[in-house]
Amino acid sequence: MPTSPLILDDAESAARSGMLSRVASLIYWTARQLERAENTVRLVDVNAQLVLDLEARRDADDPRAWEPLVFVTGDDEGFHKIHGDNISEETVVRYLLFDRENPSSYVSCIAAARENARCIQDQIASEMWETLNTFYHELSTHSFRTYQKQGSSDYLAQLKLRIQQLYGVAESMLPRDEGWWFYLLGRYLERADNVSRIIDIKYFMILPDLHEVGSALDIVQWASVLRSCSGFEAFRRSKRGQLNLERAVDYLLYDRAFPRSILASIISAENCLNKIAAAHGDAEQNPVLAKINQTRVHLENSDVTSVISNGLHEYLDAFQIRLGEIHAAVQDNFFDYDV
Amino acid sequence: MSDLFANYDTGPFYDEMFTDAGEPRPHYQNLFDRYARLNGMGELAQRQKTADKTFKRRGVTFTVYSDKAGTEKIFPFDLIPRIIAADEWRHLVRGLTQRMIALDQFLYDIYHDQHIVKEGIVPRELVESCAHFRRELVGVNLPLNRHVHINGTDLVRDQHGTYRVLEDNLRTPSGVSYVLENRQVMKRVFPNLLRKYGVRPVSNYPSDLLNLLTSLAPDIEEPTVVLLTPGVYNSAYFEHAFLARQMGIDIVEGNDLVVQDDKVYMKRTHGLKRVHVIYRRIDDDFLDPTVFRKDSLLGVPGLFEAYRKGNVALTNPIGTGISDDKAIYYYVPDMIRFYLQEDPVLPNVDTFLTSDSKDRAYVLENLPDLVVKSVNEAGGYGMLVGPKSTREQIEEFRAKIIAHPRNFIAQPTLGLSRCPTVCNNGKAIEGRHLDLRPYILYGDKVRIMSGGLTRVALTKGSLVVNSSQGGGSKDTWVLADTEAETPPTTETGRERIAI
Numbered sequence A: 001m002p003t004s005p006l007i008l009d010d011a012e013s014a015a016r017s018g019m020l021s022r023v024a025s026l027i028y029w030t031a032r033q034l035e036r037a038e039n040t041v042r043l044v045d046v047n048a049q050l051v052l053d054l055e056a057r058r059d060a061d062d063p064r065a066w067e068p069l070v071f072v073t074g075d076d077e078g079f080h081k082i083h084g085d086n087i088s089e090e091t092v093v094r095y096l097l098f099d100r101e102n103p104s105s106y107v108s109c110i111a112a113a114r115e116n117a118r119c120i121q122d123q124i125a126s127e128m129w130e131t132l133n134t135f136y137h138e139l140s141t142h143s144f145r146t147y148q149k150q151g152s153s154d155y156l157a158q159l160k161l162r163i164q165q166l167y168g169v170a171e172s173m174l175p176r177d178e179g180w181w182f183y184l185l186g187r188y189l190e191r192a193d194n195v196s197r198i199i200d201i202k203y204f205m206i207l208p209d210l211h212e213v214g215s216a217l218d219i220v221q222w223a224s225v226l227r228s229c230s231g232f233e234a235f236r237r238s239k240r241g242q243l244n245l246e247r248a249v250d251y252l253l254y255d256r257a258f259p260r261s262i263l264a265s266i267i268s269a270e271n272c273l274n275k276i277a278a279a280h281g282d283a284e285q286n287p288v289l290a291k292i293n294q295t296r297v298h299l300e301n302s303d304v305t306s307v308i309s310n311g312l313h314e315y316l317d318a319f320q321i322r323l324g325e326i327h328a329a330v331q332d333n334f335f336d337y338d339v
Numbered sequence B: 001m002s003d004l005f006a007n008y009d010t011g012p013f014y015d016e017m018f019t020d021a022g023e024p025r026p027h028y029q030n031l032f033d034r035y036a037r038l039n040g041m042g043e044l045a046q047r048q049k050t051a052d053k054t055f056k057r058r059g060v061t062f063t064v065y066s067d068k069a070g071t072e073k074i075f076p077f078d079l080i081p082r083i084i085a086a087d088e089w090r091h092l093v094r095g096l097t098q099r100m101i102a103l104d105q106f107l108y109d110i111y112h113d114q115h116i117v118k119e120g121i122v123p124r125e126l127v128e129s130c131a132h133f134r135r136e137l138v139g140v141n142l143p144l145n146r147h148v149h150i151n152g153t154d155l156v157r158d159q160h161g162t163y164r165v166l167e168d169n170l171r172t173p174s175g176v177s178y179v180l181e182n183r184q185v186m187k188r189v190f191p192n193l194l195r196k197y198g199v200r201p202v203s204n205y206p207s208d209l210l211n212l213l214t215s216l217a218p219d220i221e222e223p224t225v226v227l228l229t230p231g232v233y234n235s236a237y238f239e240h241a242f243l244a245r246q247m248g249i250d251i252v253e254g255n256d257l258v259v260q261d262d263k264v265y266m267k268r269t270h271g272l273k274r275v276h277v278i279y280r281r282i283d284d285d286f287l288d289p290t291v292f293r294k295d296s297l298l299g300v301p302g303l304f305e306a307y308r309k310g311n312v313a314l315t316n317p318i319g320t321g322i323s324d325d326k327a328i329y330y331y332v333p334d335m336i337r338f339y340l341q342e343d344p345v346l347p348n349v350d351t352f353l354t355s356d357s358k359d360r361a362y363v364l365e366n367l368p369d370l371v372v373k374s375v376n377e378a379g380g381y382g383m384l385v386g387p388k389s390t391r392e393q394i395e396e397f398r399a400k401i402i403a404h405p406r407n408f409i410a411q412p413t414l415g416l417s418r419c420p421t422v423c424n425n426g427k428a429i430e431g432r433h434l435d436l437r438p439y440i441l442y443g444d445k446v447r448i449m450s451g452g453l454t455r456v457a458l459t460k461g462s463l464v465v466n467s468s469q470g471g472g473s474k475d476t477w478v479l480a481d482t483e484a485e486t487p488p489t490t491e492t493g494r495e496r497i498a499i
Helices: A019-051 A063-072 A076-083 A089-098 A105-121 A125-141 A146-149 A152-173 A178-212 A216-228 A232-237 A245-254 A262-282 A287-300 A306-310 A313-336 B026-036 B040-058 B086-110 B125-128 B176-189 B190-195 B205-215 B235-246 B303-308 B320-324 B331-339 B358-364 B391-403
Strands: B060-061 B072-074 B077-085 B148-153 B155-158 B163-167 B225-228 B250-252 B257-260 B263-268 B271-274 B278-280 B314-315 B370-374 B381-384 B407-411 B418-421 B428-437 B439-442 B446-448 B452-457 B471-478
Touching: A019 A063, A019 A105, A019 A152, A019 A178, A019 A313, A019 B263, A063 A076, A063 A089, A063 A178, A063 B446, A089 A105, A089 A146, A105 A125, A105 B235, A105 B381, A125 A152, A125 B040, A146 A152, A178 A216, A178 A245, A178 A262, A178 A313, A216 A232, A216 A245, A232 A245, A245 A306, A262 A287, A262 A313, A262 B205, A287 A313, A287 B439, A287 B471, A306 A313, B026 B060, B026 B077, B026 B190, B040 B072, B040 B077, B040 B176, B040 B418, B077 B086, B077 B176, B077 B418, B077 B428, B086 B148, B086 B163, B086 B320, B086 B331, B086 B439, B163 B278, B176 B190, B176 B205, B176 B452, B205 B225, B205 B235, B205 B278, B205 B439, B225 B235, B225 B391, B235 B250, B263 B303, B314 B370, B314 B471, B381 B391, B391 B407, B418 B452, B418 B471
Parallel strands: B077 B471, B225 B250, B225 B278, B278 B314
Antiparallel strands: B060 B072, B148 B439, B155 B163, B155 B428, B257 B263, B263 B271, B370 B381, B370 B407, B418 B428, B428 B452, B439 B446, B452 B471
8 A cells, every 4th residue: 555645844843923914904903993992982972072071162063073083084075075065963963973985994993803702713712703793783783873872971981991801801712822913913003103192192182273282171181181081080199280281181191000001002012013923933033023123222211301392293103104114014013014 | 201202293205313203213213202302392401501611612513605694603502412323333334444545446446557447447538527536636646555445325215215426525624623623513402412422433533533633654753744724714613613612623724834945834933844644625626726627716726736746745636526527426336346346235226317318308308306416516516306396497407417428427316314403492392304424434445434414404305515505513422332342344445456
């Protein structure tokens, strides 16, 4: 009987070479989509509350009360394509939470995360997949009417909680292998991006009322920005004293202890990349690591006073471009390299 | 006494649960008693709801291509299990083992010396005109010399309760994940009943499958095994992900694999990693665009050459599709006699070959009474059910048969057995036709999962059980043997007969 001709050339198979590129990419994107969904809810939530605070001065349906949310997504064109010039609580909330044509809406993010998770069911724990799948089916039945009927604050709290629940399942179920580091990397890069946009929202809010810097309204607005990052109470506890523009921006950009600050997010992302590169033994010359390292150093060397006097918006814009480059480097080095 | 079954009518068919006299068969008695204690159809409907919800939450779905609205559907699940008594199962195991060994020997023979053709048992032109015959593989030796590793054989029972083989599925039989999921759900809905019955477990299938896969790279200590899927939009994607997860292997798409120097690698975050065994859930045609279909985006360029050189093992091997050809199926009982010198334990369904002139004349004369099947289609597509067809449809098939006699077979319409099934949205229990697909693995020896996928035609009177045609499924219970296990009579060792 002929013997099997299967060749046993196998030194290289023993070598560890990380996880499947496509899977790593899907895990990374799942984390980004969940983080984005969470931030979108935070944004809507804070604005909804802010509008209540402002009721004496502005009508809750005043388009100007909701317009900044459209800008902050970076996609006002997309908004106008669907809703024209009709800016109101309803159109903005629909756009940010329920419009499937908006790829960054809450429901789109959850749908995309769920579709990704479906592709990698074999890699993530089945409990995580089931939790996400169940939530997706539930969410599919929601609309602006659900938001209205349940009351914005109750409803949004529920949406936030569902994401936190997913984080919890992931935290306790995902093995701490490379997939875990890609998962966290996606989360922190997305968070840094989102927080930079949230800070930017204040720039848009402040434009029509420049003269009000330092006013009562200004303070209320900064408090709301902090709240949207769940940073208000933490800010107070950090003993930074009276809330003002400079202290709020400094906290959100550079606080090392606050987990949603931009610097903290970048440090965490850098840590993930370190783990990923170390597994392959090329931490020294890994180009992605070099890039994020530069960005961290750049943040550490900035100071808030000059940032504000040179233009906060421009500073944040430049930061978002750096983030885009880091993302592209992740893509080129781990997911989509040439063979 | 429950009124659940009070109006149940077995009709002129063999009923899995009741005798013609309307008494529950002995192995169904426990179930009958348990259902009698249910609080009428209402409670059954409630439990059915729980079951359906569980499937949806777990994402146990299949994709319907034609349906634009909700492409992901759950495979309807019926709460009344199909129960197979221990002695019946012993008989099936004997028959399926024998059939699997004969099919493997046949495929080996066809790709080597072709004794069976030279002896005039299977016509040469029939083999060579098979759409799935791969000339490129003639003379190629495969790991363990095994030419088929996984078979999902479709069985039906006729009016007399005799099990017959309807067809073999040697390419990429699917459905096994539903068997495992159905059992999970059943455990949740009727835990005590299952325990009381002594139902044989099915959960060892993934480890048996993994053992089989790793054994295909016999000289490598820890071979890298992957499951190759066409992707998330394939109708069986749920199953692909399910099996990969159960076995702890990577699920890959064509784009994840590259061939260099006739070796297969997968693209990982830190570079390429060698792949030794591929459980492919893609048909031959789509495996390698440089050899088979040039327009395919699913496969891996160069894979065929790597395979031919023995650098990677595939399951099922390339070219097994010959035995899925329904004209070749006709000859399986002859193969069993030829290779094993045994009489077939499980008969085929009576079949007419339209490529044979005598058979063809009979078929053309009796089309309204026959089922005509296209030899290479699966999933209930491309068939004519004579008694349920219009004159136009019959004439259309007549023309097709005359034009391409090789492409069809015909079978008498069978009175498939039925089993009580929850119908009309939980309002009634009626008899519905069913079949059974056991899963047979052949590595070092033949292993058969205890049970298989029972598919049930949910539409009243329908004989078509395929999920793509509106079928559902039932949990299949094989009862544990109270007597000592008797090994199957067929020798599973690998002695090729010398002629």
